[in-house]
Every structure is written in C-alpha cells, then in structure tokens.
Amino acid sequence: xxxxxxxxxxxPCFHFLSISVxxxxxxxxxxxxxxxxxxxxxxxxxxxxxxxDLARYIPEYLAISNIDLLNLIRYGYAEREWGFVIxxxxxxxxxxxxxxxxxxxxxxxxxxxxxxxKKESSIIWLSIFLFYAFGLFTNSMNIIRxxxxxxxxxxxxxxxQNRNLIKFLICVVVAFSIQKTALFILPIYFLWNFxxxxxxxxxxxxxSFVASKLLSGxxxxxxxxxxxxxxxxxxxxxxxxxxGITPFAxxxxxxxTVGVIVYSRHKVQDxxxxxxxxxxxxxxxxxxxxxxxxxINRISMFYGAFVIFYIPDMINKFSNKSKYLMYVFVVxxxxxxxxxxxxxxxxxxxxxxxxxxxxxxWQ
Numbered sequence: 001x002x003x004x005x006x007x008x009x010x011x012p013c014f015h016f017l018s019i020s021v022x023x024x025x026x027x028x029x030x031x032x033x034x035x036x037x038x039x040x041x042x043x044x045x046x047x048x049x050x051x052x053d054l055a056r057y058i059p060e061y062l063a064i065s066n067i068d069l070l071n072l073i074r075y076g077y078a079e080r081e082w083g084f085v086i087x088x089x090x091x092x093x094x095x096x097x098x099x100x101x102x103x104x105x106x107x108x109x110x111x112x113x114x115x116x117x118k119k120e121s122s123i124i125w126l127s128i129f130l131f132y133a134f135g136l137f138t139n140s141m142n143i144i145r146x147x148x149x150x151x152x153x154x155x156x157x158x159x160x161q162n163r164n165l166i167k168f169l170i171c172v173v174v175a176f177s178i179q180k181t182a183l184f185i186l187p188i189y190f191l192w193n194f195x196x197x198x199x200x201x202x203x204x205x206x207x208s209f210v211a212s213k214l215l216s217g218x219x220x221x222x223x224x225x226x227x228x229x230x231x232x233x234x235x236x237x238x239x240x241x242x243x244g245i246t247p248f249a250x251x252x253x254x255x256x257t258v259g260v261i262v263y264s265r266h267k268v269q270d271x272x273x274x275x276x277x278x279x280x281x282x283x284x285x286x287x288x289x290x291x292x293x294x295x296i297n298r299i300s301m302f303y304g305a306f307v308i309f310y311i312p313d314m315i316n317k318f319s320n321k322s323k324y325l326m327y328v329f330v331v332x333x334x335x336x337x338x339x340x341x342x343x344x345x346x347x348x349x350x351x352x353x354x355x356x357x358x359x360x361x362w363q
Contacts, residue, residue, distance in 0.1 A: 001342075001356055001357060001358070002358075003042065003358050004138070004338075004342065004356075004358060007038070007042075007132060008132065008133060008335055008338060008339075011035070011125065011128060011129045011132060012125075012129060012327070012331050014031070014034075014125075015031065015125040015129075018030060018031065018125075028118075028124040028125070031124060031125050031128060032114055032117070032118055032124060032128070035114075035128050036110055036114050039106075039110055039132075039137055040103075040106055040107060040110055042358075043102065043106035043109075043110070043137075043140065043141055044099070044102045044103040044106045044107070045099075045102075045360050045361055046102065046141060046358065046359065046360065046361065047359040047360060047361045047363060048098055048102070048361070049354070049359065050141055050354070050355050050358055050359060051141040051142040051144075051353065051354060051355055052142055052353055052354035053142050053143060053144065054142075057101070057144060058098055058101065060077070060078075060080065060088075061088055061092065061098075061101045062098075063077070064077055064085060064088045064089050064092060065088075065089070065092035065096050067089070069089055072085055072086065072089050073086065081145070081176075081177055081178055081179055081180060082177060083174065083176075083177025083178050084145055084177070084178045084179070087178070088101075091104045099361065105144050105148070106140070108148055108151075109140045109144070109147050109148050109151050110140075112148070112151035112152060112154075112155050113131065113136070113151040113154060113155075115155060116151065116154040116155040116157060116158075117131065117154075117308065119157075119158055120154075120157050120158060120309055121308065121309060121312055122309070122312045122313055122316050123312035123315065123316070126311065126312045126315070126327070126330070127308045127309065127311075127312055129331065129334070130307060130308040130311055130312075130330075130334060131308050132338070133331075133334035133335060133337065133338040134304075134305070134307055134308065134334060134337070134338070135338065135341050135342075136150065136301075136305055136308070138341075138342060138353070138355055139301070139353065141353070141355050142353040142354065142355060143298065143353075145178050145179040146179055146181070146298045146301070148175075148178055148179075149175040149176075149178050149179045149181070149182040149185070149302070150301060150302055150305050152171050152174060152175040152178075152182070152185075153171070153175065153182070153185045153188070153302050153305065154305055154306070154308070154309075155171065156168050156171040156172070156185070156189075157306070157309065159171065160188065160189050160192055160275070161192070161272065161275075163192070165189065168189050171185075172185050172186050181298055181299055181302075182302070184299045184302055185302050187282075188279060188282075188302075188303065191275055191278045191279060191282065192271075192275050194274075194275075194278050196274035196277065196278070198260055198264065201256070201260065201277065201278070201281045204281055204282075204285055205253075205256075205281055205284055205285055208284075208285030208286075208288050208289075209245075209285075209288050211288075211289075212288035212289045245288070246287065246290055247340070248287055248290070248297075248300075249284060249287040249288055249290070251337055252280060252283055252284040252287055252304060253284055255280060255307065255310070255311070256277070256280045256281055256284055258314070259273075259276075259277055259280065259310065259314050260277065262314055262317055262318075263277065263314075263317070266317045270313075270317075272313065273310075273313050273314070273317075276306055276309060276310040276313060277310075279303050279306045279310070280303070280304070280306065280307065280310055282303045283300050283301075283302075283303035283304035283306075284300075286299055286300040286303065287300040287304070311330060315327070315330070342355065342356055
C-alpha cells in the first residue's frame with residue numbers, strides 16, 4: 001500500500017517542483033518519460049500474486065508458448081480471443097518467462113496510454129495523475145486485456161476528432177481481437193456528431209437509471225448472451241438483484257454535473273468538451289447497470305477512461321487564479337476515490353483486484 005500512496009503524492013508534488021523547467025514542452029516530456037519508467041518498473045517487477053487475474057493469465061501464457069504457431073493460428077487457444085493469443089505467442093519467442101510476460105504486457109499498455117496522453121491531453125501532468133488516481137494503471141495489473149483495449153480506445157480519440165472513420169475502425173478491430181467487449185467502443189465515434197444540450201444529457205441519464213431499476217440481472221444476462229455471446233454465463237459474475245446507484249456511479253455523476261455547470265457558465269462553444277460530456281454521460285448511464293451485470297463495469301470504463309482528458313479540459317475553462325484551486329480540489333477528490341477503490345477487505349486482507357499488498361518479485 002505504501003508504494004501506491006507514494007505515487008499518489010509524488011505526481012502533483014513533482015509537477016510543482018518541475019515548474020523551474022521553463023519550456024512547457026520540455027517539462028511535459030520530462031514528466032512523461034519519468035512516469036512511464038516508474039510505472040513500467042512497478043508493473044513489470046511486481047510479484048505474480050499482485051493481480052488476481054494473473055492466476056489465469058500466466059498458466060495460459062506458458063501453455064501457449066509451448067504450442068506451435070501454425071496450430072495456434074489455425075485452431076486458436078480455448079475461448080481466448082485470437083488476436084491476443086497470437087500476440088502472446090509472438091512475444092513468447094523473446095520473453096518466454098513470467099517476468100517477460102509482465103514486462104511486455106505492461107510495456108504495450110503504457111506505451112499506448114502515454115502516446116494518447118501526449119497527443120490529446122491539455123494538461124499533461126494532470127492527465128498522468130488522473131490515469132493513476134482513476135485506477136487505469138492499477139487496473140492494468142489485474143485486468144490486462146481490458147486495460148490494453150481501454151488504452152487503444154483512448155488512442156483512438158485523435159481519429160474521432162479528425163473524423164477518420166477508417167483508422168478508428170482499425171483501432172476497434174485490433175481491440176476486439178484482444179477482448180470482445182471492445183466492440184462497445186464503436187458507438188463512441190458517433191457521439192461526436194450529437195448536438196449538445198443539458199436536457200438531452202439529463203434525459204439519457206434518467207432513462208438509463210429507470211431502465212436499470214426495471215431490468216433484472218437474469219433478463220440482461222439473457223439479452224447479452226443471446227445477441228452478443230461475448231462471454232460464457234459462468235464468467236459473468238452475475239448479480240441478479242436490480243441495479244442501484246453505486247459509489248462509482250455517484251462519482252461519475254458528480255464529475256458530469258460539475259462539467260455541465262462549468263460549461264454552461266463558460267458560454268463559449270467547445271465541440272471537443274461537448275463530446276467529452278457526452279462520453280461521461282454514457283459512462284454513467286452504463287454504470288447504472290453494474291450491480292445487475294458486473295461485466296458492465298469494464299464496458300463503462302471504456303467511456304469513463306476519457307476522464308483523463310475531460311478534467312484538464314474543464315480546468316482550462318477557469319481563470320488562471322482559479323485553476324490552482326481546481327488543481328487542489330481535483331487532487332484531493334481523486335485521491336479519495338483512489339484510496340476507496342483499493343481499500344483492503346478486513347477479512348481477506350486484499351482488495352477485489354488483489355493488487356494489495358504490492359510486492360516486488362523478490363519479496
């Protein structure tokens with residue numbers, strides 16, 4: 001837990017210390033390089049017990065490394081997505097060990113994520129902090145495939161803004177070949193053309209909440225299994241109760257509400273920020289169903305991850321003096337969110353993702 005707290009504190013502190021670097025581009029690049037290296041070390045040198053899903057990923061990787069490439073191309077591996085199987089096999093030629101697996105999966109996730117931040121963030125250090133505090137980094141130590149697809153979704157932001165459908169679809173296809181739930185990234189492209197209005201956002205969020213209360217878990221499960229067939233029923237971790245407002249949904253609701261108010265008072269049209277408001281509204285709407293069907297959390301995160309661009313864009317709408325107050329508010333708010341999201345269960349002494357306690361491989 002200490003290492004997680006240390007990173008949480010170091011990121012904003014290092015930013016203010018780095019102000020002595022005069023050129024903003026040099027300062028941004030310095031922070032990108034430093035935190036890329038820090039995150040890569042933490043992720044790739046962790047013990048194989050840090051991340052609950054590694055108990056499934058590692059045996060799979062070791063098995064795939066011993067299977068002929070042509071057979072994998074022809075028959076695949078169990079129900080694992082074909083694209084990820086091929087990636088695993090190719091990397092196994094160079095990194096056949098457990099340590100190698102943790103290195104290249106961390107390298108891919110961080111490279112794509114940081115490329116997206118460098119290209120699209122209006123405040124680099126804050127996006128890095130949000131990337132960490134919103135749980136995108138810590139999630140990647142457990143839900144590896146989902147995290148890589150989320151990073152691809154963030155990278156595709158440039159193609160959404162440029163209205164480059166072909167390149168965006170390539171991103172979706174690549175992500176889909178790694179994890180099938182990435183199919184849900186596809187609608188995000190068309191949100192760009194939605195005409196913004198507060199009323200539309202209120203209606204979307206309200207209808208989604210009502211629908212989540214009316215639809216039972218079994219009904220939603222049958223709908224997904226019948227038409228999409230993305231996962232076997234045994235893998236869904238279904239909760240059959242109707243939905244309610246989860247803490248994560250409340251957090252998204254707060255961020256969306258503040259953004260709507262700030263944008264309404266700003267009174268200067270900003271197509272990119274309108275798009276990000278729509279994306280966050282969709283993330284919240286999806287999240288309402290999370291207690292009905294737990295896989296929804298990962299689908300919601302495809303959209304919620306854009307908060308790393310949303311918050312910096314929102315802060316830039318404040319005056320220079322007010323920006324510093326907003327920095328403090330955001331750091332405190334997201335720090336509280338981060339600490340609550342990795343809280344340790346008093347019985348198992350682990351969090352739900354099993355990333356606490358953090359241990360290096362030699363410990």
